[in-house]
Amino acid sequence: MSPSTFQTFDWTLVRSFLAVLDAGSLMGAARSLGAQQPTLSRHIAELEAQLGAALFERTGRGVVPTAAALAIAEAAREMQAGAERLAAGLDRQRQSTTGTVRLAASQIAASHLLPPVLAALREAEPGIQVELVVSNAISNLLRREADIAVRMARPDQASLVARKLADLPIVACAHERYLARHGMPLAPAELLDAARGHTLIGYERDDTILRGFAAMGFAVEHGHFMLRTDDQLAYGELIAAGAGIGFSARYCLRSWPGVVPILPGLPIPPIPCWLAVHREIRGNAVVRRVFDFLGAMIPEVLGADEPATAGVARTNE
Known part of the structure; x- marks a missing residue:
């Protein structure tokens, strides 16, 4: 030729x-x-x-x-x-999954829940880049500042699609060093007994803990909390440092060696964990892959003691 x-x-x-x-x-x-x-x-x-x-x-x-x-x-x-x-x-x-996804999560979820999940995502999908947006506001989805959000409340905006992943147990907890110094409280009333000398860690402006005690029949005021902060990371570090007794999602205790749950009979309602995505971008192949991966992996990371509850909900539908 x-x-x-x-x-x-x-x-x-x-x-x-x-x-x-x-x-x-x-x-x-x-x-x-x-x-x-x-x-x-x-x-x-x-x-x-x-x-x-x-x-x-x-x-x-x-x-x-x-x-x-x-x-x-x-x-x-x-x-x-x-x-x-x-x-x-x-x-x-053509079938490979490549692209960038912005994932929004609260301080606590971003610091204690998502790192092992995102590490697994990197191994499974090396072509996907993730931008982790640390924010407690669901509005970032509505403004398209994020593609997917992990939230501890069900989003009620009609333009979002949400999947419930789990009910997260909330526990009273303290470091073993603190308990060695002040003793293990055996009843909720001991937390409020000045004679017991316990230090409670609470929030400054957020009244979540106050409302929780009120629902259990205890009249609690800000003055009962000798340490207060609304910064979630600082709050957890105070517990981990042995500064007092606080309240946290149980999965966080894995990040704080020596911190143990106390008062197992304390009837603290769990908080739901939701995965939300804007309806119009859920059809994006990369966003869909990350959404599905998170939906499967987050309950697995939470572990058997925090079982996932199945179900997909379209908000306001």
Whole structure:
């Protein structure tokens, strides 16, 4: 084959040539390729013209390959295999998950729940980049500042789709060093007994803990909490440092060696963990992959002692 012939050679004709070679007839080749017999006949004629050699001799029962056809058969099969590898590679590229997803979560979830989840996501989907947005506001989804959000309350915006992942137990807890100094409280009333000398860690402006005590029948005021902060990370670090008794999601205790739950009979309601995504971007393949991965992995990380509760909810529908 001359250089000029090589430059004009139609590589797509090789597929038809091999089909005829393997089938032994134009009719059989057309059947195997789902093509029309005249089309294959034209392909063979074009290939013969480009090569300057006859490839098949017509017989009453079909075709017989010529010496020229047999001489190029191996190279043609290599070309076909290469084309198939090329197509497979392109298909893998099209199906690969690549892109960037912005994930919003609270300080506590971002610090204590999501790190092992995101580490697993990196191993499973190396083509996905994650931007972790630490925020307690669900509005960042509505303003499209994030694609997905992990929230500890069910979002009620109609434009969001939410999936409940778990009910997270909340526990009273303290470091073993603190308990060694001040003793283990055996009843909730001991926490409020000044004579017991316990230090309660509470919030400054957030009244969540106050409302919780009120629901259990205890009249508690800000003055009962000798340490107060609304910063979630600082709150947890105070507990971990042995500064006093606080209240936390049980999964956080894994990050604080020596911090143990106390008062197991204290009826603290669990808080729900929700995964939310804007309805219009849920169809995005990358966002959908991360959403599904988080939906499966977060309950697994929470562990058997914090079982996930199944269910998908479209808000306000």
